[in-house]
Ligand SMILES: Nc1ncnc2c1ncn2[C@@H]1O[C@H](COP(=O)(O)OP(=O)(O)OP(=O)(O)O)[C@@H](O)[C@H]1O
């Protein structure tokens with residue numbers, strides 16, 4: 295982890311070791327807000343949140359790109375993108391063989407696009423791990439993504455991270471304005487959170503000074519379960535106002551929707567899961583307005 299962020303300090307004079315350099319930042323006017331959805335714990339609702347928050351934001355008028363950075367490709371599958379339609383993937387983009395615009399494809403949801411992933415992405419770290427710009431591949435690829443055409447006019451980019459604090463997740467953090475952390479309402483919810491926050495701080499210090507925590511979203515909440523309610527209280531105490539008011543309930547419609555290749559808002563707009571993701575989208579837009587107003 296450390297050697298992803300820092301240059302390899304033990305071998306400064308090794309000519310094989312390429313020193314770490316930052317690319318020149320060139321953020322164009324009208325650049326989208328980039329939110330990385332990250333938690334190195336598996337199965338906490340990262341992908342479900344990327345798909346359904348993305349859909350909810352698009353439904354209320356935003357123009358959204360989901361970047362699937364997980365080799366499992368669950369965000370791509372959950373949005374109905376078949377493997378044979380993934381001609382250009384995020385692997386090609388991060389490996390430097392295709393531009394991001396080449397990977398972007400529309401979904402069945404108006405104003406929602408995805409850059410899909412394939413298993414190739416799991417080999418990326420071995421391939422680019424010694425390149426000097428290894429942590430900035432996504433940031434560079436997203437630079438100037440908006441070109442004024444109706445398709446490339448994104449207001450939000452949501453990055454679905456893998457369950458790991460590896461080079462792929464560091465790329466997401468280096469490219470992001472902020473991090474959205476899903477936490478599952480279960481006994482070990484807070485386990486690993488301090489490691490995640492430490493990594494965010496490291497990335498902020500070394501790679502991306504503007505990085506912040508956008509918020510923490512509690513997922514899979516069961517109001518009949520005392521433990522679930524206790525986790526909500528504990529996380530609110532630990533993370534204070536960073537925790538969104540909206541709590542995503544455990545809802546069978548949410549878990550059924552991906553097998554139909556649909557976001558839950560398309561599968562069953564009226565269910566409690568869809569309502570929760572719409573509320574979360576509204577809250578996120580309000581936070582964004584407040585952040586922008588604060589400068
Ligand atoms: N609110 C919910 N209610 C019911 N099931 C849910 C809910 N959120 C997520 N799930 C289910 O929990 C499982 C894990 O969710 P998801 O894939 O979004 O987690 P993840 O953090 O992306 O996992 P990974 O770390 O493997 O990428 C999936 O089967 C998903 O359908």
Ligand SMILES: [Mg+2]
Nearest residue numbers: 340341364368
């Ligand atoms: Mg996932």
